[in-house]
Amino acid sequence: MSTFYFIAFLSIFFSILVISAKNPVHSILYLILTFFTFTIHYILMNAQFLAIVNFIVYMGAILVLFLYTLMLINLNKESEPVKPFMVKIAAVFGGGILAVALVSSLKSLGVSDPVVLKNPELGLVKNLGKVLFNEFLLPFEVSSVLLLSAMVGAVLLATKDKETKATI
Amino acid sequence: MELADIAIKFGLIIIIFLISLVIAMYSTYAERKIAAFFQDRVGPNRAGPWGILQPLADGGKMFLKEEIIPTNATPFLFIVGPSLAILTACIGSAVIPWGQNMVIGGKVIPLQVTDINVGILYIFGVVSLGVYGVMIGGWASNNKYSLLGAIRAASQNISYEISMGLSIIALLLVTGTLSLGEIAQQQHGWHWNVLYQPVGFILFLVCAFAETNRTPFDLPECETELVGGYHTEYSSMKLGFYLFAEYINMFISSAVMATLYFGGYNYPGMDWVAAHVGPIAGPLIGTAVFFAKIFLFIFFFMWVRWTIPRFRYDQLMDLGWKILIPLAIANIVVTGVVITLLN
Amino acid sequence: MESLSNKKKQLTVKPLNFLERAYLPAIVSGLAITMKHFFKKPVTIQYPEQKREFSENFRGMHSLKRDENGAERCTACGLCALSCPAEAITMQAAERQKGEENLYREEKYAAVYEINMLRCIFCGLCEEACPKEAIYLDGDIVPSDYLRKDFIYGKDKLVEAPLNQ
16 A cells, blocks of 8 residues: 555656646656556556556657657747736636636545455456457447547648649 | 565576676677678687677776766756666566476476566567667757657657567467467477468567667668767767667567567477476576577677668658558458468 | 760669569578678788788888998988988988998998988889989888887888898
8 A cells, every 4th residue: 555655646746747847858758757657556456458558558659759749849948938918817717716626526525435346357468358359349449440530630631732742 | 475486586687687788798799790700801809819808898998988978968867868778678588488497396486587467568668668768868968960869769669669569469369368478388399480470570570670770770870860879979888878778679679589489498399308308407408499599680680780771761661651560460460360260 | 876886785774573672582682692701701811910911012111221241331322312202311421430341331321310201101212212222112011109209210220130140
């Protein structure tokens, strides 16, 4: 349990650093650390497959792309856009409302009984695969169609116009 | 877990670390010597007999060189970069089965640090993490050539990870398990996976070259275009760590290829040998065979390096996205169809 | 225009066929070529221990010759210094004393004879200018050194070793 609290503390600590870091690249690096703590959470819950997929997909691919884009952008102090006064007011207002909503929802929160997994081995690859491809086959396939459509869209956006290419 | 088990694991970890470091060290020597032989030269031959002490001399030089951190670099990340590179290179060896279980005095000693049931994915994750060392180092040096090298490394690794993953999926259809220990056991004797997955093996091999940044895919450190690539600003042992990480990666990926496709510690006639030499020497011979396979792969890496020129960057991307990925998908489909028909 | 020499060749760039585009056969043949070289004997000559033979007309380090009796031939006439395009040679003449006949052939000899090897271009004009056949560029390659002053070679390094000793 103490491991959980330590890792949970680390996740919250790093996620605070993500939003408070001045340099966007540092912010992404803290985000990577945050995701790493999530991976440890999954391992603590004996969900090895989710842990490793979180590791590969989020840390190994998506955040690399984030970092890739941010490194290419020249983010100097001079090029930072000056935010108007009204925008700052609106941001404070919005943040305040969010805080109020969070506090009120926390107040009404009751302590629930700890959830006990019926099968502690559920997170292992074999069991997860069986569950995914038997009980949740339809949602699984639908989500793959969603990903496919996103991929087609990306390819469509990336392909050049043939006509403009011919004129050059 | 008993204390003895922990001690055995600890010893195994230390031995594997030492072996991978020594092999990486002597890979630098082997690379220079092999390059020389391919070019009708002699190679390093002054430090010790046949230049056998050359890696020690190089290492000593690396440690004694001046440590330079550029003024405008981000000092912390500048140090984190090479550390991360060597860390990710070293931890990959944790799931590789180095040999069969040994039985000494009624005690079963597995020659694998840990047999987690997502072993392949673990290797995959470690490989994908390896790019951070390069990226952070390249960005933190505040040099445009380093940054370009880092960015090339990132895009190259991500592109080739996809086809690598797809080629592994076809392999998983054949093996039915993600654990490297079980995959190695299944290939008992001569039932090597390369016989069932030749296309998958070639795809994996090409991707392994790309992931370890070896020629013909060494664009991140392309001297003619990028000065030194991502380690332009590095000096002393920090540079040494980057170079070292490359060789450790080569060693680990050779080990993974040998395990996944070339039967790991298995060899034809192993049962006969095991029955004749006893329960301790049998697995040790298997381990020796495994290392022979690894060295062959390392030699192949070097052989290709001194044969094929570097790709152009657009050719690299074309190869990754337009050829390897469709091939890998076709391989999955064919494998799936064949398996369904045979069952 | 019509070719007069009949050596003109019409080249066409054919599109690659499938095997060429697949690239793997090309890689394999390349690997075979490098493997052939792997087993060839290295052509390296390990320089300080082994030396490549010089050609007949190689011009290396200078040597001041002696005659058949072991006396120095040089008479310090200065023609070599005069002919030297790089101004590498200087010398000081001295008169031969009584009892030195077996040391120097003529009445006049070079007490100091210096060649600056950093200036010398090894053209061999000194050799041609010498009327006494006293200087020849028949030596080895001039060895490297750390300081400029060490490249000014005096008589100690230039004069041929005495006969029968």
